Amino acid sequence: MTSVTGEQAVETGAVVPVGRRSLVPVVGAIAFAVVAALIGLLVGPVHLGLGAIAREALSHVPLLHVQSDMSSTDKAILWQLRAPRVVLGLLVGGMLALAGGSYQGVFRNPLVDPYLLGVAAGAGLGATLAIAYGGGTVDSYDLLPLAAFVGAAAGVACSTVLGHAGGGSRNPAGLVLAGVTVVAFLTAIQTFVQQQHTQSLQEVYSWILGRLGTAGWHDVALAAPYILISSAGLIAHRRVLDVLAVGDDEAASLGINVRRTRLAVVAFATIGTAAAVAVSGLIGFVGIIVPHTIRLAIGSSYRIVLPLSLLVGGGFLVLADVIARTVVSPAELPIGVVTAFFGAPFFAIVLRSSRSFS
């Protein structure tokens, strides 16, 4: 009996658990992120060869005795300009895509992005206040990320409180509506402050469009702990998010504490996104395109979507940044413009091709 079932399984390819199915895509996504990072290190106004970068990197590994032939200027370009930018791109892109995928799962809504519950509006208000009132007196490099982070977290906290007052724990739509309300309110205040301080308009605007241009190791150190912790927290919930796909009642009847799970996922996604936004501004589209492309190309299980979003999102943002700093070189495009300009048509193509399959 068992052997017959086993043969049938082999013939129809029936017994392939999710874990094994995901091996090839995960290896592919790691390769994509690595290649994107290398392109990010190689491309720029100053040519640095792949061999030179490899020798320079290996020269820092003890006991290998590899000699670097890079000039000190090239070393500075590699380690102080390009490397932190690439690392920050990986972190921010991965975080935005992972948070977007998690939000879509926890709200069972394919159109939500990590900015849904007020992260962007809150960060925007915080940043605007910092630029408008803090720019002259305090070094805004220190104040801006902190203000954006606090604003983002406060925005989501308002939405969550308001959503629960409206029965949001039982009904995710209540939380989403609360988010819409909070976003509208915070955006109104932000616009008001901006209008009162027209001299800071340019700076606020460039922050809103997102940038990795000023990235240094300082920014990486600021954002990395939050991003790493919340990524780990979200990826740990990947199987539970699959269970939530059957609806709150059925998920509860399968033993999931739905309310606690939703709060935990929103909290992790918010902390990570707030940290990403604090150092890079509002980079749009990554949280929607990356998880959806993975769903359409590989599968909808969050056990695959979440880890791949982290890897592909990181690689995607590094490549977008390469484009942002090369097409109008020596000037730079805001990276949010690039992600939207290339992301939207790309997403349309993916959507079209997947429709013809189904």
Added chain:
Amino acid sequence: MSGFTITDLSVKLGGTEILHSVDATVGSGEWIALIGPNGAGKSTLLRSVAGLCSYEGSIEIDGREVSEWSRRETARRIAFVPQAPLLPPEMRVRDYVMLGRTPHIGEFAAEGVSDHEAVDRAMRRLDLGALAERRLRTLSGGEQQRAVLARTLAQDAPILLLDEPTNALDIGRQQQVLELVSLLRSQGDLTVVSAMHDLTLAAQYADRLLLLAQGRLVAAGAPHEIATEALVATHYGANVRVVGEGGALAVVPVRRSG
């Protein structure tokens, strides 16, 4: 095997009392059909037993109150299928059946060998082997119903609660699903409670019928005692004839005029 005892159960939803002081005992291995007109409280009774809404009174399973169990403990004892289960369209059948193992897998752990075995067993019993890698949206209505039943079997819970299991199925599929539940019950020592609209099917398949009306339990007993012309006329306001008996008992609507 498990049965349960309901004592003085009342449920309020949004300030309105949906169930009033219901008492009932469900024996281990029994199949009980909950019948009653729309809005009688059948679904609410099932949801209370599944621990999905708060209640006053008592629901005891194995001598312990349902509301005292954690979600996971409840899920190991009770499998619940709502009226219209939500089937994620892109999910593969085998992954969907694996969701039934959720209460047996640690919250952040991966499934183990015993989980895969339980899923294989459930899929074999419902003849789903060939459909394992298909996406749920590609299945027919009957196949989807089998996938849902396989998920509840994989849950390995001794009590199965079904809310309108034959809803939206044609007469042949209705019979197939109920025969299947009957077969699973006899093989697996399941206790089954199903809310049903079709009185004929309820009377033919269940051991006992519980008749709910306006949130109260108004009658309970063997099918031929409950599916009577008088009770149906009183509580459904319907004009019917009851013909045949046992597995051929039928409640036939009769036109009042002409």
